[in-house]
Each structure stands twice: as structure tokens, then as C-alpha cells.
Amino acid sequence: MKKIYSCLLLALFMMWSTSCSDYLEFEETDLIAGDIALQTVANVETALMGGYANVDNFMGILLNSVFADEVKTAGEFYNASTTHEWKYGPADVGLRDSYTAIDPQYRVVDRANRVLSRVDIADSTRVGDNVLRKRLKAEALFLRAFAHFELFRFYGAKYDPATLAMPYMDFVNVKQEPQARIPAAEYFAKMNQDISDAKANLPNNLTDINRANVATANGLQARIALYSEQWADAEAYATNYINTPGLALATIASFPGIWNDANTNEQSYRMVRTSAQTRLGTLFRASSGSASAPGTITWTVSNKLYDSYATADVRRGAYFITDPTLVSLNRPNADRPGLIINKYNPYPTGGFGQTSENLVNGKMMRTAEMYLIRAEARAEQDNLAGAESDLNTLRTNRITGYTPITLSTKQQAIDEILLERSKELAFEGHRFWDLKRKGLPVARIAADAPSADGTTLPANDFRFALPIPDPEMKANKLIQQNPGY
């Protein structure tokens, strides 16, 4: 009897210990989360759209205007002394909220990495999914490189192979582990690798310029080469962009149409904006209550920039306006009544109080920039004739009655090209980075400077590289702060 009972209880035990072996592995069966969320190629494509949705050039545009010499206060609202006068530190809330790249750009990186983590194994459920899969992967690689390049521009110093770039996130940081910054040489190699991996499977046409294509990849490669001073590469990639069918340089006649979205000339990649999104134009002035009550003008063009345009320059009219309503109101409260930035307002439809006021698409990459990159690359390679040709081609298409110039020295070429960059690419998010890249100071003229302290940021000052924000310093034990902060 003893044995029987012992055996009975033992059998119960065995039964239980085997039947409950899966008790530790119960999954959350009813939740769309984790890997299930990106199960099919179609799901992965929605996630890639989530990545594109986070791409945004707002902070770059405003930063380059405010930190450099493109704008001055319009005297109506000014609370930007920390940034406009370079008094920022890692704890600045204003810096964190308005000029941080670390959160939004790594968000794009993360969205891209999530796509990449699933794209190869996602189920193909529709005809064409296996072709689409390659394209999605290529686009995600592009987005990853694109966002990392932005991160470098914000937080990196002037390029040097040994200088610290940022952590290069080529995996989903699921475990939320701390990440260290890596040297720029390694960082740039990873960016270049991503783009070259992407290129073969990106669409080689401009059918959908809301998403990346081969031309965009060329443009990004040209930028990367420019920043890392790989002049031959910069020239080659810029040339690829310039030679892309459909991306010819806009003429004097078609140029204004770029800015009121009448055409998409020069653009391989744009950021569509609707009234549901923040309006680009509000970076410089608030939308208006009515035609007679223009919104607060936070920034207006600096005298230095405005005065650099010739009267016959088509850009002067496309980028600025002297508005009669404002003149009558004696606004903005500055030395040039009525003069405001109009680059991101769909003129003439976007009048004060109109539904389209301040609402235009973002131009992420333009042919004109590629001409300027190539000109600079050629000049740096002592091909002054080539630089001269590019510069003159651009100016001929911007200034009525332009007389071509001759570049006789490399320094002259560089100076002319930088001046042209400041004029052509004003308010497009380049100026402050260009000054950093070239080791030049921010030099405002007295009429534009908000204060004596806010006149000059010396060349190569540590503030050209933004501080890593405090919350990141606390949350990421391995990240290194930039020198000086």
C-alpha cells in the first residue's frame, strides 16, 4: 500500500512538473506589440512612413538663422538671448526645446532601425512585396544616414577624423543601454556605408520626392564629403545630382515658383506640410489673426544679409517682402519698416490671415546647393576654372544682367562661394554650420547685433558644437559632453 500511495503522489508531481513547463513562457496574445507589430512587409512600410513623419528641418533652419548672422530681432518679441547671444549651456530649456536634434534625430534613426530589424524577415503578403522589401530597406538606410548627419552638424565640432561625432545607432537599442560617442572618421564611414548600401535599391527617378531616391542619396553623399573635406567625392556626387534628369537649375523665371510651391524645381526630396503640421513660416513670424492684424514678427532679415543682394537679384524678391500693411503700422520695430522674411510664405496667396499663410513645403535638398558644393570642391582642388563656371552658372540664373566674374585665387574663390552660399541658401539651415566648417567667426554688423555680447562669436569657439543636453547626460552614462560646457 505504501508504495501505491507514494507512487500516486509521485505521479501527480511528475504530471504537474511536466505540464507546467510552459508556465514561464506565456505571451501577451492579444496585443499588437513587439515583433508582431511589424509582421508583414506592408506593416514595415507603415513603420517606415513613421520614420519619414519624424523628419523635420525646422530646428536646423531656425538655428542657423538665429545662431549665425541671417536674422535680427524685429523688436516685437525677443526672449532668445541665450541662443542669439550664445549664452547657452547643457541645462538650457530654450535650447532643449527649440534647438535640440538629439531627441528628434535619434527618433528617426530608431524608426529606421526598427524597419531594418524586421524588413528582411517580414512576411510577404502581396504581389511585389519582395521588390518593395528592398526599397524599404534602402530608404531606412538612407534615413538612418540622413539623421546621423544632422546629429553631427549639431553636436560635432569642425570635422577632424579624431574629433568625437555622436553614437552611431545601427541597431534598435531595445535594452536601453548607454552609448558612447565615436570618432568622426568611423562615424562618417558608417554613414557612407549606409548610403552606398541604400543606393542600389532606391528608385532612380523623381516620381515620389516625398521619399528618398538615388538623387537624394547623391546629395547627402555630397554634403557628407563636403563636411569631411573629401573634395573629389564631393565633386563627383554633386555632379551626379546636377546631372539627374529633372533636377536642372531653376531659371530666373522659375525660381520664385520654388518658394510658393508652384513648381518642385531642383528638389529631389521635400517635406510636405499641411495645415495639420507646424507651418514653416512661423519660424520667423506668427500667423496673423486677420489681414489687418499681422502676427508677431519674431525675426526679420539682418541688414548684412539683405544688403548683400543686388537689386536685380531674383532672390531678393523671392525671399523678402516690404509689406505695405506693415509699413503703415510701422512694423517691425526696426530700422526698415515693413521688411520681413517671405521665403516660407506662399506669396502672393499667403497674405496675413489667409489659410495658407506661412504654409509651404520644406525643401530638403536643392540643385543650387549642389552647384555650390561642387564649386567649393573644385576650388579646394585648385580647379578654379571649374569653380568659376559653377558659380557663374548659378548667378546667371539668379541675377538679371549678371556679368560673369573671374576667380583668380583659391581664397577669392572660397570667399565668393561662401558669400553665394549665404545668399542662395539663406534660411535653409546651412549658415552656422558653414562658418563652423570653414573655421570662421559669426560676425554681425552693429545694426544687426542685439547687444555688444551678441556681435561676434569667435572662430572655432566651443559653442559652435552644441552641448549635449542634461537629460541625455543623466540618462546615458557613456555619452561625453562637448568641451567647454
Next chain:
Amino acid sequence: MRKILLLTVVMLSGYSYGLAQDRTVSGRVTSTEDGTPLPGVNVVLKGTTNGTATDADGRYSLTYQGQGETLIFSFIGLQTQEVLIGDRSVIDVTLALDVTQLTEVVVTETGYTRDKRYTGAATTISGNVLARTPVASLDQSLQGRVAGVLVNSGSGQPGSNATVRIRGVSSITGAGVQPLYVVDGVPVLGGLSGINSNDILSQTILKDAQAAALYGARGANGVIVITTRKGKSGVNSIDFRTQYGISVEPKFMNIDMMNTEQALAYEETVGSMLGATSISGPGWQLSPNHPSYSPANAATRDAQLADFRDNTRDYSDDLLRKGRTISNELVARGGTETSQYYVSFNAFNQEGFAAGSDFNRYTGRVNVDQRLADKFMMNVSSTVVNTVTNYNANEGLNSTLNPFQAIWRAKPYEQVYKGDGTLDFGASSALAPKVIANNIERQQATTYREKGIRVFGALGLSYEIISGLSVKNNFGVDMYTNELMYSVDPNTYSGSLQTHNSGIHQESMFSSSQIVNTTSLSYNKIFNDKHEIDGGVYFEALKVNNNGFAYTLYNLDKRLEETGQGASELPISSLGAGATTYPQNSTGAKSQYGIVSYFATAKYNYDNKYTANVNVRQDGTSRILNEDNKEIFTWSAGLMWNAINEGFMSSQDIVSDLKLRLTYGEVPNIGSIATSNYAVGRYNVPNYLGPQLPSYSFPTSSNGLPRFPGSSISPLSPTSPGNPNLKIETVKKFNVGFDVSLWNRLSVIMDVYQNVTVDLFVSQRLSATTGFGATNLNINAGQMTNKGVELTLNGDVYKKGDFLVQANWNHAINTNNIDDLGQVDEYVSGTFIIKEGMPYGSHYTYDYVKADPATGYPTYRQNNGELIVTNTVAGVDQKATFGTFLPKHTGGFSVNASWKGISLSTLFSYQFDVTRYNNTYNWITAGYPGYINAVNQSTELLTNQWMQPGDEKYFSGPNATRQFTSQDVMDAKFMRWRELTLAYTLPKIKGFKEIRVYARGQNLKIWSPWKGLDPEDNNNISLHEYPNPKMFVFGLDLSF
């Protein structure tokens, strides 16, 4: 199981004293249950320290001096027996089991005794103390009974469970997690309202680390172990118990609402101050002083105003009632040597004092203990419960349709009934207020009913392989299904207000089941009469399944009530312009988790003086996603010195008991792991792993996620990174205590503890490199400490002849401190602040001082001490100096007096050093048009509100905005007269074993500075909750 336990615990004992000898008495002690010998039973000569213990065969021999002595036979878990020796030299006794839990705590009739060998902190309450309580949920009756156990009822709705917190809150994410309840060795799923309190033999509260040894990570918030009654061999009896009572509402404390005359006058005063349209009520709009009053409309207005003046009802008569409680119960119990049974059936029906609320419960219990063969035992404990709960239609809602809001909010001059006696409901406006009538109409039109069925069963099998070595299997099932129906009659005014204007019928179902199986091998041995060892190894597996679904129907057929049958299709127009999809009106979800545990216990006792024990436990659970953290290790150890048994103590007779206890353990808290929910109608199905998994969402217009206008494909955005690193919080619990008894009459139990929670989940910012740079996540990064002292005094205050007065007082002090918050020093969480150096639950608000005499605007005190006058709170500092909603001091005291068959017992409970937000007070002292027009105001405003420049008053003027400030953080201390019972056991009548009659009052009175209905609640804010009722019951118990 019982037998195993018996053997387990029995092996622990054994004294031997060698004193001078004159006479010898010897005998054998056996179990009443199965006749087996009981080793280790203490045999002591009454009034002396002379004693011994039985050997492995249950035999003892004691030498003593003197005559007419009495022997006391006692052992943990067994009923103590006293036997007069007389001239006998051989005395055999049988001892009955008293409690069958692994907790090893002695239960006595009056309550609060502690085990002789348990090293930890635990308190047991005898079932007799809890019996006959006219409250459905047993946990409520714990208030004021046990030191360190905070019990607060959040609702007076009959059948609702109380919130129980043992030794404070030890987690931020798991702040609301309840203790683990274990019934007959099986952990149960949820609250106790399904258990008939008369079926309970004892209830033991385990407070320290020792609890975790047996119950693991689910026991971190304390364990409440419940043992149900068993049959006894040879004693067959039938008991019939009946109870009848009424519940009535508590009265407003310290608040005087304006009556009709005052409200009308106040409206006029404020209206004339702020202008023609400021006040919309009749007191101003119909006033002769109103600018639009003219000879043309004077007569009409005067008549209207006079009508309002005539309305002076007491709305509590309209909204509330006297609730009836009826309970009837039949119990049969008894048995033979090999088989014992306990069978009970109880019908409990209780009406709440709010119209429409009641609770009806039918419970049946069958407990059987059967000896299947020699040394092979089977124990069955089973219950079936059927409940039907009717809720007030708007219980707990922030709405005038909630009677506990309407009752103070409605203007006192409402006309509730028309001249013909019918309800005057319909659209309500300032000059035709219908708050009360609409409330009543909604209640009449609505059915809000929950039906529940619960089955609970435990089956234990045990077999003694060889002497001292036993194998045991315990299998338990707990499953319940609840259905909640919310239905508004389509053929009523309320029905016409629903979507599609013809009622609503919603049914929600939730079912949950848990199965648990524990297999164990235990061993016990005594060496050389002095060394006792006791140990066990256990394997346990537990699985919980949840399932729920719900549907909602509109556009109901007006001919039918409480059904979806006949409901019409929904009109296309309801989809909205341009809509191309139909919404789903039904949903469902399921979830499950499992725990697999291995644990071992070991205990050593030397000569009944020194005890040491250690417990280790390993739990693996599917609740944690991270493979490295899935396995949870728990351990605890304890030491006890039973000083009374030392030789040097034997020469005195003042101290009759003296023990020192010490325990330490590291207990993980599974309740700290955040879960989420699938909303399924009016229920939530738990989603255990959601917060640990990366989750995604498509942006909708309102959730703020980025949309992508560049494509027709919706952008899927990750909304949460999940927490793959999640590991469980661990509470390091230290407890030291002592038990002293003096003259066998007064006992003192004191415990001091410190519980340090490490790996505390705190809200932290993530690194941007995760893709969630601006997101906060609860991460294991903080630390929290609870420290406290608990004191319990029990005494026979007066003892003479048949007259006995016993008193008990318990008091506990708990202080909480947040030691570390990782990256940050503080963050705001709801209405309170989580801040290093402050206790959990610290209220965080503006420091209001008074009305500014010049402007009537609020004056606030800034952190630097300066006063600031402002009508907004922008720029005003918030402070955390207003206390917390978790009381620092809790306690209770009880007195029991008995004389022959008459007994009188009473219990008071109290809490202090506690503050809570009083939302009601904020509304009724708002004193500015927005509130005056919608809410009746307190008479405090008549004397203490700023009305004109120069007034030195507390409340800001009608021209100012009354914010939510320190004015509304109120002292919520209270002392409650919980209970008063007068009982009489009749002299023996032929045919009856016992007849007992009693009268009992519950919640008789409350003393508190609180302003409102009830200072007691289970959270930080008072928001028109259903207050706890006053109850009076009468009962009759018959035993045949």
C-alpha cells in the same frame, strides 16, 4: 495536509526538565483527528514552569510535588487542554487541531495570541471575533484589529472590498497592490466579499519577510492567511443563525449647507455685487433689486420667487433610504474517527442606503477531512458563491446624477415633485432646477447590476512515508465569472438622452481562473530530546487565465427593458459625414500568466530556548519578459530566544512569557511590475506584458503623434519602447520584536521594523539613443524606506468569579521616505509629488493664506515666505508641506466584558497624521458665480467670505477665482466607533446545545475634524464617494 502539518510542527518541540520529585504522572497524547500519537506536546503543571514534552510515541512522564494540580497540554496548532490530575497517575488525552496553516500561530477565542516558535511578526484573529459582522467583505472588519494593518473602505456600497495596506506602501508603481489572501493553503485571486465570515476559523496576518518564504513574490505586501472551519469527530451538530438589521446614512460633519432662505439671499448679494447676468439663480434673477425688475413683471417674479421660498425639502428623504440586511445560515458539522465534515449554507441580503444599491450573496461550503487509509489523508475545502449586486446608477461618477453629489450640490429650493405628486424631471436650468428629480428618474430608469459566480476548491492529499517524512500534494482552484449589465430603459426621459435617443444596453463579462498545485516533501526529527530539526522542500506551479468581452447596443425597442432584443439598426447618419467604416460596438480580450516555484524551509530548535530558521525560494514567472530576470530569488531567516525557558527565569513568577524575535529577508514584489489593461466594456482585462513590450500606434487627430502627409500610407509610430530590462523590485525586510506576558494576565507584543525597497521603479528619462529621448519610463532606479513600530497590549483588566473584562489596544506608527529617485530629485504625480526625502503621497499644492483685504483676491505664501496676491496660480509656488494621504498612526482598542451568559464587546478604530484632498469642500466654498450657479454653497461663506474692500476674511471674494489649493487639503484623522455588541447565551434548554441572542451596532459614531460625509476613503481625494453606513442588527443563533 493537516496531518502533515501536525507532524511538521509537532517535531519542533521537546523540553525536559529535571526537578526534584515526589509524584509522577504519565500518559499518552494522541490526535483527536486520527488517533495518532502526538510527539512534542508541552505538558506543564499549571502555575509553574515544571513541564515536559511528549516523545515520538506521544508519551510523557512528569514528576511533581503537591496535590490537586492541573496539567496543561498545549502545542502550536492544537487546542490547549487543561486536565485535573486528582489521584490519577496515568492521564491520556486527545488534542484537537486548532489551526491548520503553515503559519504556526495559535488561535484563541479572544484573539491575539502569538505562536511559541514563529520567529516573525504575525497576528491571528480568531474567527469568533469576526463572526456575525454584518458586512459582506471580511477585510473591512479588520479595521482597528491588528497593529500595522491599515484598512480603509472606499465605498459604502454593500459588498465592496476594502483597501488593505500592511506596513505602509513599499512601491510607487505598485502602491495600490493588495496583500495576498490565502484560503486553506491556496492563494486566491481577489477580494474577500465572496467568503462568508462565519465559515472562518481564523485569520492570520503575516507582516514580515517570513511570509515570503511560503508565498514568494506575491507575498511582498503581506499575506492574510484564512483557515476555514472543520468538522470534529463524534460531535454532530446543526447550527442555525439568523440576523436582521438596517443601514442608515451618516450625517454631514462640520458642514452646514445653505438652506433655501440663505441660498436665495446669497445669490442676491453676490448678484447685486457682480452685475445683472453674473448670478443665474432665482435669488438674484427674480429679485426686486435686479435691474430688469419692473412694475410690468413684478407680480410674476414675486410669485415665482415665493414659490422657490416655499421649497424646503430634505433631499436625503428623496435620494436615500433605510437599507435592510437579512442573513440566514445553516451549518452542519461533525464526523467519525476517519471522516469529518463541515457544511454550511448562507444567504446574505443587504440593501445600501442609496436607492437601488444592494448586495445578495448565497454561499455554500463543504469541508471534508477523510482518512483514506492508514497514514494517508485527504482534505477538501470547497465553496460556491453566487452574488447579485445592484449599484446605484451613477455610483462614484462625478455627476449630478450621483446621489452623493446631488445631495449637497442641488440647490435647496428645487421642486422635486409636481403638484400631482409625479416627479418633475426634464431639462434643468437655473430658474427651473431639476437636479434631484433627474437623479431619481435616472436611477429608476437604469439597471446597473453585476452577477457573479465563484467556485473555490482545495484538495489536499498527504502520506507519511516513514516516521517523520511525509509527502503531500495540495491542489487549488479559484475561478469566477462576473457579468455586469448597464441598461437604461428606452421608454424613459433618461433613455431619450442616450446616443440614438432610445436607451442603451451594455453587458460586460469577465472571468478569471487560477489553478495552483503544491507538492512537498517534509521531514522532522528530534535528537536527544533537545535538538529538533524540521524542513521541507516544495514545488509549486500556478496559472491564471483571464477572459472578457462586452457589447453595447443603442436604439432599443421601447416595448422592452433590460435587453438588447428588438434593438433597431443604427442610422447611417450616425457615422458622420464622409465616414466609410462602421465602428465596432463589441470587444473582447484574454490574457494569462504563470508562476513556477521551488522552495525550501528549515528550522532548528534547541531545548525550546533557541530557534533558528531559514527559507529560500525561487520563483520563475511569465510576468517578466527579460529572460535574465524571469527567475526571482527570495530568502529569509529568523532567530528566536525563548527566554522564559531559561533556568534563571524559573525562580520568579511575574513574567510568565518572554521571547525575543529577529527576522530578515529579501522579498521581491511582483505587484510592483506595472501591468496595463484591455478595456472591455465596464471591465478591464489585465495585460501583463504590454508595458514591457515595444508598442506602436497609428496617429489619430488628437494623440499628437506625427502624421505623414507625404504618403497615403498611414505612418505607424512606436509609442512606447517597452522595458526589456525590467526586473522586480525587492523589499529588504528587517523585523525585531518581543513578547512579554506578566502574571499570565497582561501580554505585550512589540515589533520594530524597517523595510527598504531597492530597485524601486521610478519615472526616468530615457537616452535619446533609444529613440525615446523625451519619454519617461518607470525604471528600476530608486529606493524607498518604511520604518515603524507596532505595539499590542492584551490584558484581563478585571477578573472575579464569572466576571471578566478583557481589553486590547494596538497602535502602529509607520513612516515612509523616498530615499533615491535615480536621475532626478522629484517629479509630480497627479495631485502629489514624488520627492526624495519626503513620504510617498505628499500633497503638492499652493499655500493659500486668506483673501486680500483690498481686492478680495487669494493671497498665497511663496516658498521664500513672501505673500503674493493673484487671481490665478501662475507664478505661485507649489509646496509639499501639507502631509500625506497615508496615515502615520493607526490603531484601535476593544473591550470585552462577560458575566455568565452575558457579554458586551466594543471596538474603536482610529487613524491620525493623515490629510486628504476634499473636493466637495472646494466646490461648496468656491463662492464665485461659476460655482454659485451650479452648486449649493456652505454657510461658511456667509460669515467668512470677502465682500468689500477692507474685509479681513478667509475665503476670496465672489469676484475672484477659487483655485484648488491648500484650503482643500484637510485633516482626515478620525476615530470611529466600529462596533458594540451585546450578546446573551441562554441557560441550557433541552433539545438545544446553545441559544444565543445579540444586538450589534456598526459604525455608530465618528469623531473627526473632517468636513463632509466620511473622512475614511482608500485614496488621496474625496470625490462624492458612497460613505460608510451606520448599521444596527439583531441576531439569533441556535445550535442543536
